[in-house]
Amino acid sequence: MDQPADSNASDSEDGAIRRRLPPAERRQQIVDVAVRFFAEVGLDGKTRELAKRLGVTQSLLFNYFATKDDLIEAVYEKVYIGRLSPDWPERLSDRDVPLRDRLIAFYSEYSALIFEREWMRIFMFSGLAGASLNHRYLKHLGDVILRPILAETDALARGDTRPTMEDVWNLHGGIVYIGIRQHIYRMPAPEHPEDEIARAIAKYLQFFEIELEN
Amino acid sequence: MDQPADSNASDSEDGAIRRRLPPAERRQQIVDVAVRFFAEVGLDGKTRELAKRLGVTQSLLFNYFATKDDLIEAVYEKVYIGRLSPDWPERLSDRDVPLRDRLIAFYSEYSALIFEREWMRIFMFSGLAGASLNHRYLKHLGDVILRPILAETDALARGDTRPTMEDVWNLHGGIVYIGIRQHIYRMPAPEHPEDEIARAIAKYLQFFEIELEN
DNA sequence: AATTCTGTTGATCAATTGATCTTTTAATCC
DNA sequence: GGATTAAAAGATCAATTGATCAACAGAATT
CATH class of the missing domain: 1.10.357 (Tetracycline Repressor; domain 2)
Known part of the structure; x- marks a missing residue:
């Protein structure tokens, strides 16, 4: 149901599993999904729901952004730039x-x-x-x-x-x-x-x- | 500082103290302030901050509105009608x-x-x-x-x-x-x-x- | 194959939040 | 003026929330 047993977990273009991304890539992925997420539910969207959409733990977000506000700032920049x-x-x-x-x-x-x-x-x-x-x-x-x-x-x-x-x-x-x-x-x-x-x-x-x- | 010692607390046109309003009046007052409040901070504004602006306890809000959503609905109606x-x-x-x-x-x-x-x-x-x-x-x-x-x-x-x-x-x-x-x-x-x-x-x-x- | 490195998880904290319920107290009634 | 009524306060609950940290595990290095 989740994913065919692909022994190499980190490829599959837009698949689901691929854990352990290189930091730059993961960060970009987070921002991409966060843009769609916050655009839909508003800036009060909860980090746990965002993490769920990413298929990732909520705590992981804070490895890439010190605070939620930092993440939102990154979203702003991504959208405005x-x-x-x-x-x-x-x-x-x-x-x-x-x-x-x-x-x-x-x-x-x-x-x-x-x-x-x-x-x-x-x-x-x-x-x-x-x-x-x-x-x-x-x-x-x-x-x-x-x-x-x-x-x-x-x-x-x-x-x-x-x-x-x-x-x-x-x-x-x-x-x-x-x-x-x-x-x-x-x-x-x-x-x-x-x-x-x-x-x-x-x-x-x-x-x-x-x-x-x- | 708060208010001159007016023994009757419930008058004073737009003063501060006046506790114990008749329900209809209190309800209206809550909605009025809620309109300004939610307009300023958004619909995710917190009931405690709204209560503070009203000079009233947070729990009092729930004597007049079963849920926060009910309150927001009243705000909508007040504004749209x-x-x-x-x-x-x-x-x-x-x-x-x-x-x-x-x-x-x-x-x-x-x-x-x-x-x-x-x-x-x-x-x-x-x-x-x-x-x-x-x-x-x-x-x-x-x-x-x-x-x-x-x-x-x-x-x-x-x-x-x-x-x-x-x-x-x-x-x-x-x-x-x-x-x-x-x-x-x-x-x-x-x-x-x-x-x-x-x-x-x-x-x-x-x-x-x-x-x-x- | 063992070791190292680090991306990720899972458990958890403390603060916040909507909501409930008992207690207090201001106003009304007799 | 004392009793009654109900508006409001105060304490508190359970769930949620942003954030922290130790432990785990996948991949690269040797």
């Missing part, structure tokens, strides 16, 4: 490409990253808990993504109403809310989020009378 | 008033209700916990508010792109996201949310080429 690739500021500012295309390119890629249950929920849990990483992330997002979007919009806006930072937050929020509905509230998702993203962007650009070719 | 006044469907459908005015009226009133820390956070906590009240609320919102908005928009839209339910969710999400930023992520809020709401609505209507007077 690399979520915003560093070349987006310049790609968003590349005026050889129409702004609409830049925005669609960004939000298509970005939404593929964040419309993901683990990210979305851990981001929300950590936000509610007031985690500093959350604040830093949002500040970074504002500085590095939304502010350039505002600058580009402002450069192209033709109407008499100038775009503001709040306009960009509104665009952003409307898009992110798709993921919130799906993963936080577990409501049915739109079939083609890309289409909704494109529409949101069109709405945004049209408001400032920015033509498609600019 | 009456959040959507029942006359909005017709007010949103009153074509004697320009759609823009109807939308602004609704979202001004609605945002005043939901841009509130307790509501926003408990809604999010309960959403993450998968509470059924949360699902019911969102379904209700969709049926009773967003669907009429869609119908009204569709009746007035002049362009060749027809509005969809996702467009309405996008409008809604963009507005709600203001509150999420403020109360979940604790970011600085826009000074005049009403202005941002009006702008979001303008964006929405303009996309479907709906004039201000319609």
Whole structure:
């Protein structure tokens, strides 16, 4: 029932037994499972249940993380790290490409990253808990993504109403809310989020009378 | 320090001592404080800390609620009940008033209700916990508010792109996201949310080429 | 094959937590 | 003013929880 009698216990790609992993690998495995676990049940999830999911003793966790908070910190980092690739500021500012295309390119890629249950929920849990990483992330997002979007919009806006930072937050929020509905509230998702993203962007650009070719 | 020696301990409007309240009043007081408490620390907040805030013994809570879950259920109800006044469907459908005015009226009133820390956070906590009240609320919102908005928009839209339910969710999400930023992520809020709401609505209507007077 | 090394287990601790129950005491009734 | 009622306190239970530590066992080394 448990596992075929494989004399060598430490292989079997994603099997169950494999005891005695090298530390780096075990640590990574713990963090991977912890991300899914805490994303599902919240940061108050119990170490014993996490250990059960890992097929491992609860005490083993404390060989790799001094405290539960340390483990959660590792979960944060695993989830937050690399979520915003560093070349987006310049790609968003590349005026050889129409702004609409830049925005669609960004939000298509970005939404593929964040419309993901683990990210979305851990981001929300950590936000509610007031985690500093959350604040830093949002500040970074504002500085590095939304502010350039505002600058580009402002450069192209033709109407008499100038775009503001709040306009960009509104665009952003409307898009992110798709993921919130799906993963936080577990409501049915739109079939083609890309289409909704494109529409949101069109709405945004049209408001400032920015033509498609600019 | 604690309280002037008021021989009758049970008055003093919002003072500290007043022991021995009538049950209905005590129950209400517990729920009121519990709403603020759980909104702040999450639904895993401990009964002992809640009791301390009430200036009451922990065991007293269980004289009014059989279990902690019962208390949380009471918190849900207190927070959810009456959040959507029942006359909005017709007010949103009153074509004697320009759609823009109807939308602004609704979202001004609605945002005043939901841009509130307790509501926003408990809604999010309960959403993450998968509470059924949360699902019911969102379904209700969709049926009773967003669907009429869609119908009204569709009746007035002049362009060749027809509005969809996702467009309405996008409008809604963009507005709600203001509150999420403020109360979940604790970011600085826009000074005049009403202005941002009006702008979001303008964006929405303009996309479907709906004039201000319609 | 024996030895060493270390990843992992199992037992256990102390603090915490939801919940129960007896006792106390403030308010009401006669 | 003393008796009665029930709201609240206080003590306590059993289960849970994060964390510790000695003992075990799988793999590498010699």
